[in-house]
Amino acid sequence: MVSERGLEVLRVIVQDYVASREPVGSKTIVDRYAFGVSAATIRNDMAQLEEEELIAAPHTSSGRIPTDKGYRVFVDQLSDLRPLSAAQKHAIETFLGSSVDLDDVLSRTVRLLSQLTSQVALLQYPTLSRTTIRHIEVVLLAPTRLLTVLITDGGRVEQRMVDLQREVDETLLDDLRSRLNSTLGGCPLAEAPTRLEHLGESFPPETAPLADAVARALMEQILAGRQDRFLMAGTGNLARTEKDFPGSIHPVLDAIEEQVVLLKLFSEMAHDGTGVAVSIGRENAQFGLAEASVLSSGYRSSSGELARLGVLGPTRMDYSNNMAAVRAVARYLSRLLGEG
Numbered sequence: 126m127v128s129e130r131g132l133e134v135l136r137v138i139v140q141d142y143v144a145s146r147e148p149v150g151s152k153t154i155v156d157r158y159a160f161g162v163s164a165a166t167i168r169n170d171m172a173q174l175e176e177e178e179l180i181a182a183p184h185t186s187s188g189r190i191p192t193d194k195g196y197r198v199f200v201d202q203l204s205d206l207r208p209l210s211a212a213q214k215h216a217i218e219t220f221l222g223s224s225v226d227l228d229d230v231l232s233r234t235v236r237l238l239s240q241l242t243s244q245v246a247l248l249q250y251p252t253l254s255r256t257t258i259r260h261i262e263v264v265l266l267a268p269t270r271l272l273t274v275l276i277t278d279g280g281r282v283e284q285r286m287v288d289l290q291r292e293v294d295e296t297l298l299d300d301l302r303s304r305l306n307s308t309l310g311g312c313p314l315a316e317a318p319t320r321l322e323h324l325g326e327s328f329p330p331e332t333a334p335l336a337d338a339v340a341r342a343l344m345e346q347i348l349a350g351r352q353d354r355f356l357m358a359g360t361g362n363l364a365r366t367e368k369d370f371p372g373s374i375h376p377v378l379d380a381i382e383e384q385v386v387l388l389k390l391f392s393e394m395a396h397d398g399t400g401v402a403v404s405i406g407r408e409n410a411q412f413g414l415a416e417a418s419v420l421s422s423g424y425r426s427s428s429g430e431l432a433r434l435g436v437l438g439p440t441r442m443d444y445s446n447n448m449a450a451v452r453a454v455a456r457y458l459s460r461l462l463g464e465g
Contacts (some may be wrong), residue, residue, distance in 0.1 A: 126219055127174065127177055127198075128173070130160065130162075130263045130363060131170045131173055131174055132198070132202060133160070134160075134167060134171060134246070135180065135198060135199060136156060136199060136202065137149070137154055137157070137158050138154070138174075138180060138190070138191060139191045139195065139196065139444075141153065141154075141157070141432065142191060142441065143442065143443055143444075146368070146369070146441065147214065148182070148183055148187075148188025148190050150187040150188045151164045151165075151167040151168045151187065152164055152187075153188075155362055173321050174189075174195070175189065175443075177194075178192055178194050178196055179191065179192060179195035191440075193405050193406030193407050195407070196405050196406065196418070196440055196444070197405050199444065200403050200405065200444050200448075203444065206445060206452065207445045207446060207449050208237060209453050211451060213241060213410060213450070213453075214453070216241075217237060217241075217453065217457050218457065220233055221233055221234060221237065221457060221458065221461055224461075226280055226281075226282050227279060227280035227281045227282070227426075227462075228281070228282065230458070230461060231248055231250065231356055232356060234356075234454060234458055235248040235357065235434070236358045236359075238358070238384065238434065239357075239362065241450040241454070242436045242438070242442075242443075242450050242451070243362050243365075243438075244358065244362055244437060244438035244442065245358070245362055245363060245381060245436060245437045245438060246358045247355065247356070247357055247391075247393060247419075247421075247434065247435050247436065247437060248355070248356040248433075248434040248435075249355055249432040250355070250432060250433070251425075251426035251430040256278060256279050256281070256313070256333065256430065257277065257278045257311055257313050257314065257371070258275065258276070258277060258278075258311065258314065258317060258445050259278045259311075260276045260306060260309060260310065261273070261274065261275055261305045261306055261310075261343065262276070262302070263276040263298055263301055263302045263305065263339065265295065265298055266286075268292040268293070269288060269290070269291065269292055269293070270286065270287070270288055270289065271286070271289065271339065272284060272285070272286060273285050273287055273342045273343055274337060275343060275347065276316070279424075279426040280427060280462070283346040284346075285342045285343075286342075287339055289338060290334065290338075291334075291335070293335060297332060297335070301335065301336060301339060303306055304324070304328075304336075305339070305343075308320050308321075308324065309321070309343075310333045314347055315328075317343070317344075318344050318347060318348070321340040321343055321344050322340070324337070324339075324447050325337040325340065355384040355387060355388060357381065360378075362438065363377065363378065363438070365395045366439050366441075369416075369439030369440070369455075370430075370439060371416065372414055372416055376413045376414070376416075377413070377416065377437075380413040380414050386412050386413065387437075389412070390404065390409065390412045390414075390419060391419075391433045394421050394433075398424075400422055400452050400456075401420055401421070401422045401448045401452050401454075402420070402422070403444065403448065404418065404419045405440055406418060406440045409435050416439065416440065417438065417439060417440065418437070418438060418439070418442060418444075419435060419436070419437045420435045420436050420437075420444075420447055421433045421434065421435030421451065422451045422452050422454075422455035423455060423460070425462065425463065426460040426462050427460045434451065434454065434458070435451055436450075436451060
């Protein structure tokens with residue numbers, strides 16, 4: 126059983142090692158922190174931490190570094206996350222507040238989170254099981270070319286070009302646009318393909334092929350939008366921390382290329398009382414990330430769908446700052462999308 130002082134010793138070992146990448150010795154702890162006890166007492170505390178497998182000696186020296194288990198105990202003790210600075214909060218509001226649509230805000234979010242944490246940022250698109258179609262626009266680009274635009278209640282915009290076998294005029298286009306919105310306006314995405322299958326039947330034989338071509342394009346847009354999508358930014362940060370992966374960084378690079386793996390990991394992570402889930406080192410072994418840590422938090426789209434965002438990096442990371450950043454960005458994103 127680790128004493129309260131022992132947990133404090135673990136905390137400063139984690140903090141010093143994260144900051145310096147150097148093993149931490151008892152003399153360093155006594156010199157830097159006001160524990161009010163001798164170096165011999167701190168060594169005894171460190172011996173107990175080592176016996177509990179919370180710290181380890183990377184080589185024959187007096188210094189110790191945290192183990193995966195030590196990081197886990199440290200994270201579990203973080204009842205209060207360090208708040209973001211006023212400058213960080215302002216950056217979130219300014220950068221995300223100027224987004225033009227859902228794709229833009231999510232792209233900005235993942236880039237911002239990478240900058241705030243210096244880790245690889247990950248973001249899952251909202252699932253679309255409860256998403257409905259807000260509006261469909263059909264734009265004439267050329268006599269035989271159209272642009273279909275599908276807009277959901279969550280703010281997602283999908284576009285697709287449609288090449289036609291015959292020319293079309295604005296009168297026919299107005300009729301097509303009106304029927305599409307009458308048929309699909311407010312329709313759940315899950316039901317839309319079934320309704321589109323029969324769209325051409327309501328048109329005269331000479332214009333039915335046009336309606337069918339547009340219906341096929343819209344079905345492709347809807348089916349593409351229903352797939353799980355993942356955004357990522359900051360993979361270059363891994364190269365800068367390559368020394369923190371004692372084995373090899375290549376399994377981590379392989380794992381982050383497999384979006385299905387990351388989505389499965391996200392889905393299995395349980396959020397704690399801080400609203401952030403943390404999976405550390407060997408806890409990620411089945412996903413090929415035994416030398417990495419993953420932090421995630423949930424956010425909600427305007428239609429109430431839950432998705433996750435987070436960061437991935439080496440186990441030697443600033444958990445307090447990164448957890449606070451992930452939580453703050455997730456909360457702001459939920460608020461921003463809820464206003465949309």
